[in-house]
Amino acid sequence: MPRRKDIKKVLMIGSGPIVIGQACEFDYSGSQACKALREEGYFTILINSNPATIMTDPGMADVTYIEPLTIEMVTKVIAKERPDAILPTLGGQTGLNLAFFLMKQGVLRKYGVESIGASVSAISCAEDRNLFKKAMQEIGVNTPRSGIATSIEAGMKMGLSIGFPLILRPAYTLGGSGGSIAYNREELEKFLAKGLETSPVHQVLVEQSVLGWKEIEFEVMRDCCDNVIMITSMENVDPMGVHTGDSIVVAPAQTLTAQEYNNFVNLSKRIIRRIGITAGGANIQFGQNPRNGDIVIIEVNPRLSRSSALASKATGFPIARVATKLAVGYTLPEVMNQITGKTTSFFEPTVDYCVFKICRFTFEKFPHAQRALNTSMKAVGEVMSIGRNFKEAFQKGIRSMEISRFGFGCDGKDKLSDEDLKKADKGLLQLIRDKIRLPNDERIFYIRYAFKAGISTDEICALSDIDRWFVDNMKELVEIEEEIMKYRNNKIDEEIKLPLELMKVAKLNGFSDHQLAFILNSREARVRETRKKQNVKAVYKLVDTCAGEVAAKQPYYYSTYETADESRQSRNKKVVILGGGPNRIGQGIEFDYCCCHAAYALKEEGVDSIMVNCNPETVSTDYDTSDRLYFEPLTFEDIMNIIELEKPMGVIVQFGGQTPLNLAVSLRKAGVNILGTSAESIDIAEDRKRFKHMLHKLGLLQPENGTAFNFDEAKDVAKKIGYPVLVRPSYVLGGRAMEIAYDDEALEKFIKEAAEVSGEHPVLIDKFLEDAIEVDVDLIGDAETFVIGGVLEHIEYAGVHSGDAAMSLPTYTLSQGILQKIRQATYEMAKELSLVGLMNIQYAVKDEKVYVLEVNPRASRTIPFVSKVIGIPLAELATKVLLGKKLKDLGFTKEIIPDCVAIKESVFPFNRFPGVDVILGPEMKSTGEVMGIDKDFGRAYIKSQLAAGQKLPRKGNVFISVRDRDKRQVIFIAKKLADLGFNIYASTGTADALNKSGIKVKVLPKIAEGRPNILDLMKDGRIQLVINTPSGRIPRQDEVKIRSHVILYNIPYTTSISAAQATVSGIEALLKKDLEVKSLQAYHKKRKK
Amino acid sequence: MKAILMLEDGKSFTGESETLQKERVGEVIMNTAVVGYQEMMTDPANVDKILVLTYPLIGNYGCAAKFNESDKVWLAGLVIKESSRIFSNWQAKESLGSFVKRNSLPFMHSVDTRTLAVHLRQKGSMMGVISTETFDRKELLSKIAALGKEKSSALIDKVSTQKVVHSGRSAGKRVAVLDLGVTRSIMRQMESLGYSLKLLPHSTSGEEILKLKTKGLIISSGPEDVSGLEKVAGNIRPLIGKLPILGIASGNLALAMALGGRINKLKIGHRGVNYPIQSPSSFKGEITAQNHAYILNHDSLLEIKGLKISSYNLNDRTVEGIESKALKIIGVQYMPISPGFHETNEVFIKFMKMLGRD
C-alpha cells in the first residue's frame, strides 16, 4: 500500500545518553529512520538529549531539539511543533517508555498525535510482564512458572511457592537493570525491593529459573498486510542467565535442527501477531531446554533493539529503515532491498558466513565491582566479526575488542602459561573450574586454560552449560595451536618452517600473524612476509543478504582466507578512515560521529571513503555511510591487508580516538600516508619527554612532574615537587589507573597499580593542582590558519577527568586575561606542531597561572558538542583540510563565541555496580553525555541535570555534608537554598559551620549513632537533594553509605562544591521561570544573521 | 583424501573427501538454506544431483532417521565448506560424517563454496564431476560429456514406488498420491488431516486412478525429469475436471502440461527456504521453500480456459501457483512444507476444502 498521505509531520524520540544497556545502536537506528522519513518527504521533528549523536546533526531532521527526554519537555516540543504522528519504536527503551507514558497521560490525544509503528496496546502487551504472560498462554507459548509482584510481601509469597533459584525481572526496564537472580530468602527480599524500585511501574516478574538453557533470539518484521519475515536467528553462546547484551552471540543459530528452526519461526509469527505489531519489527528471546527441546518465551521487545542492530549488520538487512517505511504505510514487498538492488524487503536474508558478537566490559574501572555476569547487563560496548567458520569469526572477534588480545590466547598475553597449566595443582584447577562455572568476562580464556590443563570437553560443558559444539570448536583451535607449536623456532631470527598447508589452516581458522609469531617464536613482520611469499593472503567476501544468489549492488566486506577475492576497487581517489572499535569508557560514540562526518565530507569532495570498523552498534558501519565498508578488527595486520588491496591516497587516524592514533606510528613505518598532523608531531604530543621539551621551548607551564620505575624513585620525585601528586601509567586513555596521592603510603600503593598497567614504560608523576579550574580547548588547523572551535570551562575542579566533568561553553568564570593566555598558548602549540586537522588541549588554571595538562593531536570527545553549539561541522571541515583545502577557502577563520550557554554533563553507570563509590576522580567513569542549552547558565545547567536523569527539586529537604576545606563556600550555597525555601539538614560538622553563620539547620546523627538518620530519611523519600563532598583520601564509611543510597533511591546529588553552586543557580532559574524548548536550527539561524 | 569438482565449463574446485570411491557425475545445484541438509540429501527430487550448500557449517546438529524425507540418500554428491567433526543436538543419533559413510554418499568438503556459488550464478547451473582418483581436466570433462548422452532421464522411474502403498487412516476419505518422488513431509501432512492415502507408481494410468474412486489426486514433487513428466502428463490428462487434483513442484509441471501449458528452465533454479511469493490480487504474500529449476511458461497458461495464476515469485515474477475451481485443480511450484509443530500448510487445507466436507 502506498505511503500515508494523511500525516505530514512526524516526531522521533531519541534514546538519550549512552548508558549500559542502551548505546549508540539507537543513534544508528534513529538516523536510519530520519533518513527514511525524509526520503518520503515527511517533515521530521527530533528530540534527543545526546549531542554526540549523528541523528542530532542539524540536517538529519527538519527540526532538532537537544532537550532533556522528560515527559514535560517532550510535551512542550509537541505543543510547539504539533506533529501528526510519533514514531516510538526507534529510540530504544527510553523512547518507547516516553511515548508510552505520553499516550497513557493523554498528551498524544490532546494534541491529536498518532503513534505509528507500535500501538499502546502492543507496547503494553509486550512490556507489561502480566499482560505478556496472559497473551503467551493464550497462543500456547510456554513461559517459565512465574508471578507478578507489585509488593515485597506478594513477591516473597510467590517466590517461595515457585522455589529457588528465582529470576527477578522488573517491567519497562532496559538492559535487565534491577534484574537479579535470588538463591535464598534474604536475596529474594533484597532484590525484590531493588526491582520494584527500578521498574517505572513498580512491577517485578518473579520467575522460575531456566538457568543453563539455550538462549535463542529471533528478529521478526511484520507489515500492515500481515506479511511476516525472519531477519535472522541468533544463538547465545553463554546460556540463559547471562543477559543477551553481555552474552557471546552467534548468527545464525548453529545447533538447531531444521524442524526446531521451523518451530521457532512458527512461534515467532504467532507471537508478533498476538502482540499486535502491525508495522515494524520485534526482537523475541526464547529459552530452550537442551535436553528435550522444550521451549519457553523470555521476552519480546516490540521495537528496534540492540539485537536488531546486530541482526542488521550481520545480514545486511537495514531493519530500522524498513521498519520506518512500514510505519508510514508501506508493505514489505514495496520496500526495495538496497543491498541487492534487485530483491524487495519481503525476502528473508540468508548468509554464507558465521557472525560472532562479543562484548566489551570495563570492570577495570570499577575495581570494587564483582566481575560476575548475570541477568543485569554490564557491557559498555560490543564488536562483531565475520568469518567463514566459527573459529575464524571467534578469533577475529577477540582481537577486535581492544583488550590487547590477538585471538584465542597464545598471543603472549595469557595469564597462565602452558608450563603452569601442564603442572597445574589442585588450587589452580579449582580456580579454572570456578572461572568456567560462574559466567564472567574472562571465561573463554579459562576454557582454553582448561584444555591445556587436561580438563575434558565433557566437564567444561557440564560446568559452563555452553553448548558442546562451541566448546569443541574452541578445542579445535587449541589443537591447531599445538600442531603449529611443533615448528617453533629455537632462535627468534630463524626462517619460519611452518609448512604451507598448516599456514593455510591457521589463517582459515583466524590465527593472527601476532599469534603465529608468538607460537613460532618469531616476529609478526616475519610471519607476514613469509605467508605473502607463500601467497597466503586475505581475500574479501561480501555481506549481500542472499548468500551470493544475486549480484549485490551495495554490499560490504569481510576478510577470510578462501580462494577468490570479490572486492571491487574503484579507480577513484580513495581515503581510508579508521574507526574507533568497540564503545568503552573513554572512547565512545563521539569518535564514531567524527568518522561518519569524515565519510560525508569525502563524498562531497568526490573521494571514495573506505571505512574500517568492527562495532555493529555504530552509524559508521551502516552500509550507506561510506563508499566501501570493511567489517574488520582494527589491528595492524587487518588494516594493512586492506591498505595493500585498496592502495588509498591516505589514511585518517585523527577521528577514531586513541585506537587508530596508537597505530599511526607503525602504519607510517609501513609506508602508509597518514593524512593531517604528521606522525612526528603526534609523537611529540604523545611522548612525555618530547612534549615537555616543546612546552619548555614555547615557555609554557606544565605541572611539575617526573617519571619513576619504582617506589623509591617515585618518593624522590614526590619529595621534589611536593604532595599531593598525580600518579599515572604511560600511554593510556580515559585516565586509566590514575590516582591522586597525598602521602608516601598512598603513593606506594598507587605506584604498584600504575606499574602494572604501564608495563615496561615508566610511571608518570605530576604535581596535583588542587582547586584548579580545568579548561578544554578544541581547535582546527591547516598548518597556516588555526581556529579555536571552542573554549570549554569545566565545572568541577581539575582532578575530575575531562571526560567526566561537566563543561560550559562559553566559559563562565574565567577572566579575559586568562582566556587571552589560553588562546595564545593554544595557537603557539598548534603552530609548533603544524597542526593539520583537529586537536584538543587541556589546561588547568590556578592562581592566575595557566598550566598545560595534555595535548591530544586528534578529534576529542567534545567535537560533536562544540560543533552543535557553534553550528559548524568541525569534523567535516577538518576532513577537507586533511585533503589539502584551506580554512580560508572553507570560510572558517574566526572563533565563534556562542550567545547562548551550553552545558555538557556526563552520565555514569554507578547503578550497574552496586557498592561502587560515586566519587569522581582523574580516572574516567562516565559512559555517555547529555547537553543542556539555553540563554543563561542556570537554565542550561538545570537542563543538563534533568537530561542526565537528576530530577532537581523545586522545594523540599536538602542534606549537606562537606569536607572542612569546603565549609566556607558551602555557607553561601546553604543560605541560597534556605532563601529559596528549602529545609536544610546537615551532618554535625557541617551543621556547626552553618549555624555559626545563622542558617537554620536540622542536625542528623552519624549513621551509627542513632535514628532516624540520613539513610532512613532517604529511604522514606524525605530528602530531595544531597550535597556531599568527599573528606579526602580515605572516605568515611558514612559518606560511602550515603552516596550509595543516593544511587539506590535515585536522589539528585552533587559531590563537588562547584557543581553545588551551579545546581543552586539552576534551581533559582527554574523557580523564576519555567523552562522552554528551542531547536538547534533556531539557535543557528539567529547566529547566521 | 584430496578431491576435485570439475564443472562442464572447465572450471574446477578442490576439496577433501573420505567417502568418494569412483568419480560421480551430476548436475551441480546450490541451495541457500542454512539448515535441513539431511532433508535435502534424502529428498528424491534431488536424485543424481551434486548438491552444493552455500551455508559453510554443515553437520552441527548431526543426523537422525526422523529427519529423512525418504528412506534413501539420492544425491550423486554433496559439496560443502566445513563438515562439523562433532554433532550437538538432543535428537541427533550420529554425525554427518558417519551418516554419509553409512549411505555411501560421495561427499566433498573444505571447498570454497562461496566462489563456487557465485560462479554458478554467473554461468547458470551445469553438469559437473567429483573425483579423487584422476585430476586430469580432459579426462574429467569427457566423463561429463559421456554421461550427458547416456542417461539423466528416467529419474522419476528411479525414485517412484513400484507397487501401490497404503498409508494414513485405513478407513475414511481416500486420496491418491501419484509418486514422482514424494517426500515424507507431504505424506505426513495429508495423514494428519485424517486422509487414507494410496501411494501410486508414477506410471499409473488415468483409468486405473479413476477406478480407485478416491476423493482426489495429489501429483507429488520429484525430480525435474522432463520426458518422465510428459508421460505423467499424458496419463493424467483424462482426469482433469473429473476429480480434484493437487500438483506439487514437479507434479505441478506435469499438471500444467496436462492442461496444455508449457515449461521453461531457469538459468539458475530457486533452491532455498526464503523465496517470497505473492498473489497478484493482494498485498499479502508468503515466504516459501523452493527447489525447482523449471517454471510454468506464463503466456502458455493464459491460453488455458478457467485457469488463474494464484501466485508469483516476487524476485523474478515467475509463476509459483495456479488454480481453477472449474477444473478442480490447485498447483504450486514451491514446496508446501509444514510451518512447524506438525501443523499443515495452507495448500493442503485449501485442497481439503476442494475435496469437500462429506
Ligand SMILES: Nc1ncnc2c1ncn2[C@@H]1O[C@H](COP(=O)(O)OP(=O)(O)O)[C@@H](O)[C@H]1O
Ligand atoms: N526464567 C529465567 N531463567 C534464567 N534466566 C533468565 C530467565 N529470564 C530471563 N533470564 C535471563 O535474563 C536476561 C535478561 O532478561 P530480559 O527480560 O531479556 O531483560 P531485558 O528486558 O533487559 O532484555 C535474559 O537475557 C536471560 O539470559
Ligand SMILES: Nc1ncnc2c1ncn2[C@@H]1O[C@H](COP(=O)(O)OP(=O)(O)O)[C@@H](O)[C@H]1O
Ligand atoms: N597536574 C594535574 N593537576 C590536577 N589535575 C590533573 C593534573 N593532571 C591531570 N589532571 C586531571 O586528570 C584528568 C585526566 O588527565 P589526562 O591527562 O587528561 O588523562 P587522559 O589522557 O586519559 O584524558 C584531567 O582531565 C584532569 O582533570
Ligand SMILES: [Mg+2]
Ligand atoms: Mg532481553
Ligand SMILES: [Mg+2]
Ligand atoms: Mg527488554
